[in-house]
Amino acid sequence: xxxxxxxxxxxxxxxxxxxxxxxxxxxxxxxxxxxxxxxxxxxxxxxxxxxxxxxxxxxxxxxxxxxxxxxxxxxxxxxxxxxxxxxxxxxxxxxxxxxxxxxxxxxxxxxxxxxxxxxxxxxxxxxxxxxxxxxxxxxxxxxxxxxxxxxxxxxxxxxxxxxxxxxxxxxxxxxxxxxxxxxxxxxxxxxxxxxxxxxxxxxxxxxxxxxxxxxxxxxxxxxxxxxxxxxxxxxxxxxxxxxxxxxxxxxxxxxxxxxxxxxxxxxxxxxxxxxxxxxxxxxxxxxxxxxxxxxxxxxxxxxxxxxxxxxxxxxxxxxxxxxxxxxxxxxxxxxxxxxxxxxxxxxxxxxxxxxxxxxxxxxxxxxx
Amino acid sequence: xxxxxxxxxxxxxxxxxxxxxxxxxxxxxxxxxxxxxxxxxxxxxxxxxxxxxxxxxxxxxxxxxxxxxxxxxxxxxxxxxxxxxxxxxxxxxxxxxxxxxxxxxxxxxxxxxxxxxxxxxxxxxxxxxxxxxxxxxxxxxxxxxxxxxxxxxxxxxxxxxxxxxxxxxxxxxxxxxxxxxxxxxxxxxxxxxxxxxxxxxxxxxxxxxxxxxxxxxxxxxxxxxxxxxxxxxxxxxxxxxxxxxxxxxxxxxxxxxxxxxxxxxxxxxxxxxxxxxxxxxxxxxxxxxxxxxxxxxxxxxxxxxxxxxxxxxxxxxxxxxxxxxxxxxxxxxxxxxxxxxxxxxxxxxxxxxxxxxxxxxxxxxxxx
Numbered sequence: 001x002x003x004x005x006x007x008x009x010x011x012x013x014x015x016x017x018x019x020x021x022x023x024x025x026x027x028x029x030x031x032x033x034x035x036x037x038x039x040x041x042x043x044x045x046x047x048x049x050x051x052x053x054x055x056x057x058x059x060x061x062x063x064x065x066x067x068x069x070x071x072x073x074x075x076x077x078x079x080x081x082x083x084x085x086x087x088x089x090x091x092x093x094x095x096x097x098x099x100x101x102x103x104x105x106x107x108x109x110x111x112x113x114x115x116x117x118x119x120x121x122x123x124x125x126x127x128x129x130x131x132x133x134x135x136x137x138x139x140x141x142x143x144x145x146x147x148x149x150x151x152x153x154x155x156x157x158x159x160x161x162x163x164x165x166x167x168x169x170x171x172x173x174x175x176x177x178x179x180x181x182x183x184x185x186x187x188x189x190x191x192x193x194x195x196x197x198x199x200x201x202x203x204x205x206x207x208x209x210x211x212x213x214x215x216x217x218x219x220x221x222x223x224x225x226x227x228x229x230x231x232x233x234x235x236x237x238x239x240x241x242x243x244x245x246x247x248x249x250x251x252x253x254x255x256x257x258x259x260x261x262x263x264x265x266x267x268x269x270x271x272x273x274x275x276x277x278x279x280x281x282x283x284x285x286x287x288x289x290x291x292x293x294x295x296x297x298x299x300x301x302x303x304x305x306x307x308x309x310x311x312x313x314x315x316x317x318x319x320x321x322x323x324x325x326x327x328x329x330x331x332x333x334x335x336x337x338x339x340x341x342x343x344x345x346x347x348x349x350x351x352x353x354x355x356x357x358x359x360x361x362x363x364x365x366x367x368x
Numbered sequence: 369x370x371x372x373x374x375x376x377x378x379x380x381x382x383x384x385x386x387x388x389x390x391x392x393x394x395x396x397x398x399x400x401x402x403x404x405x406x407x408x409x410x411x412x413x414x415x416x417x418x419x420x421x422x423x424x425x426x427x428x429x430x431x432x433x434x435x436x437x438x439x440x441x442x443x444x445x446x447x448x449x450x451x452x453x454x455x456x457x458x459x460x461x462x463x464x465x466x467x468x469x470x471x472x473x474x475x476x477x478x479x480x481x482x483x484x485x486x487x488x489x490x491x492x493x494x495x496x497x498x499x500x501x502x503x504x505x506x507x508x509x510x511x512x513x514x515x516x517x518x519x520x521x522x523x524x525x526x527x528x529x530x531x532x533x534x535x536x537x538x539x540x541x542x543x544x545x546x547x548x549x550x551x552x553x554x555x556x557x558x559x560x561x562x563x564x565x566x567x568x569x570x571x572x573x574x575x576x577x578x579x580x581x582x583x584x585x586x587x588x589x590x591x592x593x594x595x596x597x598x599x600x601x602x603x604x605x606x607x608x609x610x611x612x613x614x615x616x617x618x619x620x621x622x623x624x625x626x627x628x629x630x631x632x633x634x635x636x637x638x639x640x641x642x643x644x645x646x647x648x649x650x651x652x653x654x655x656x657x658x659x660x661x662x663x664x665x666x667x668x669x670x671x672x673x674x675x676x677x678x679x680x681x682x683x684x685x686x687x688x689x690x691x692x693x694x695x696x697x698x699x700x701x702x703x704x705x706x707x708x709x710x711x712x713x714x715x716x717x718x719x720x721x722x723x724x725x726x727x728x729x730x731x732x733x734x735x736x
Contacts, residue, residue, distance in 0.1 A: 003395055009673060038374035133502045
């Protein structure tokens with residue numbers, strides 16, 4: 001059995017926690033000092049349902065850092081090696097964020113709300129502290145705050161149908177990583193086509209905690225015949241989809257290039273990024289190790305709670321950091337980092353797990 | 369029943385996690401992205417044992433931010449309104465740390481290792497990000513890293529005896545919030561008289577994760593006749609002791625003065641602290657609300673997982689953020705913040721808990 005979680009004010013509740021509890025959540029993780037559901041019925045049952053119906057996810061833990069003011073765009077560009085200069089007013093960008101050495105501090109989605117106003121929708125680290133530190137140190141004319149905004153995701157094959165019933169048919173024409181401002185209960189919300197699965201869907205940036213329960217209830221009311229259920233980011237599906245998890249698959253020790261995110265690094269044009277100097281060299285020489293997907297032989301692996309060593313010819317050549325049994329692919333799916341001599345498609349490697357040694361095969365692409 | 373905790377690499381294990389598991393930990397919280405045990409036998413049984421014997425605590429989650437370099441002392445002073453200019457080389461200071469508005473970002477213990485080298489032993493927030501942001505923005509000649517240092521605490525009435533058996537009688541003369549470098553296994557560790565209880569004891573800053581298990585085992589071997597057990601910060605004892613918890617009892621929204629930490633704010637002399645301007649006004653005018661202790665009538669309160677409202681004469685006048693039944697004081701002990709018109713000793717207030725309304729009495733001092 002896993003351990004229990006002691007909940008206190010510090011492991012913050014969300015506007016949806018009472019609903020999530022009523023829906024039968026059985027396990028959480030803590031993410032940005034906030035409760036993030038991880039299991040309702042079981043990881044496998046939640047997975048089957050996510051892939052066949054539609055779920056509503058409490059991802060309020062994706063906290064926003066709001067950057068606002070005359071130098072907001074300048075500060076946003078300091079944070080990331082992705083070039084933000086062409087970003088449109090209805091766009092969301094996946095933005096690796098790095099320190100002055102090119103080490104990843106977070107991999108948020110940046111939402112452009114106005115020319116002088118951005119939301120940075122963060123993964124699990126106090127990115128607010130880094131942004132505020134830079135703003136103070138560089139004496140920038142910006143305000144940096146955590147607003148009362150709690151994302152709620154709709155994910156699954158029936159996500160468009162469910163979202164349309166509550167926000168209108170306009171949701172259907174929202175393009176990937178774009179957003180529209182759509183009304184619920186007389187209030188407009190940012191509704192983006194995005195989310196931490198490949199089953200399709202939206203993230204609603206719920207402004208004002210008091211709007212949380214009415215919106216949750218409206219979605220469940222509207223989706224009854226769609227078998228809508230409370231869900232959460234699913235370990236199996238996110239590995240099949242190759243979705244990285246900051247803190248699991250990459251940390252401050254890694255560059256975006258090691259994380260396989262080189263395509264989001266416009267190192268030449270992203271002038272102003274504080275990590276640009278460090279990344280110019282990485283971009284030219286390429287990383288020595290990089291994110292790869294692995295198929296692990298044998299029965300279901302145990303939970304991956306610390307990096308597992310990857311070996312080849314008796315040498316340590318990488319680590320696996322996320323792994324789960326995939327019912328749909330009838331194999332163990334995994335994410336790790338592998339050295340450049342061994343990262344080609346199909347390379348056979350050996351994995352050291354708590355249950356003993358396993359054969360594994362390197363993949364360049366994820367399963368979904 | 370509380371929910372389960374899903375453990376992944378992101379909820380980092382510590383050098384002691386295998387030992388903690390073997391000792392029968394039943395619940396954790398997540399603190400600085402790391403596992404922090406919260407319960408072994410039960411909160412009440414752990415409490416009785418802590419107060420009567422001696423415990424070894426895995427507090428590796430008190431991560432260190434190391435600040436090193438020619439401008440290390442300057443940067444350290446930028447972080448806190450406490451005057452560090454007279455700090456001695458064997459001293460630890462409790463240091464509220466604030467942003468440019470005087471809002472608390474953390475309440476770490478700062479350890480001075482050399483004139484140009486400090487460890488900041490942090491509570492639950494990524495203070496590293498703030499410190500790095502300032503260092504980059506102000507272009508300071510410092511290096512800011514998270515070293516491989518994992519504190520292990522020895523707490524309880526028999527702590528001196530147990531520590532002396534492993535580190536020698538020199539531990540007995542360590543003064544409160546001072547440290548000595550003492551050898552175990554041929555390696556010197558910083559051993560400080562400090563810890564998150566009022567039962568007495570030490571925190572050992574274990575450098576090099578590989579030293580963790582040998583030291584743990586040596587302490588249990590040496591303490592067998594002292595009934596040494598694995599323990600952890602105890603909710604009841606820490607409230608009785610009036611020890612604040614960052615994220616529970618105060619947040620970024622609060623100044624140190626609101627947290628009752630005005631005595632650690634040398635606002636006149638701590639020139640260089642980035643929050644000094646904001647705090648000068650607070651120091652002069654005093655806060656409008658402040659940390660107080662409360663005795664809550666009636667049977668044991670439920671877990672305090674979000675702020676409970678404190679009322680007087682029908683008005684909201686404060687919140688309670690930590691609460692537990694105290695067997696030794698036969699009452700519910702609590703920590704909260706109360707408005708200045710109601711914070712005097714003995715003021716009767718009304719508390720809104722999930723179980724209904726309770727009478728409560730304000731205290732200026734904690735129980736221990």
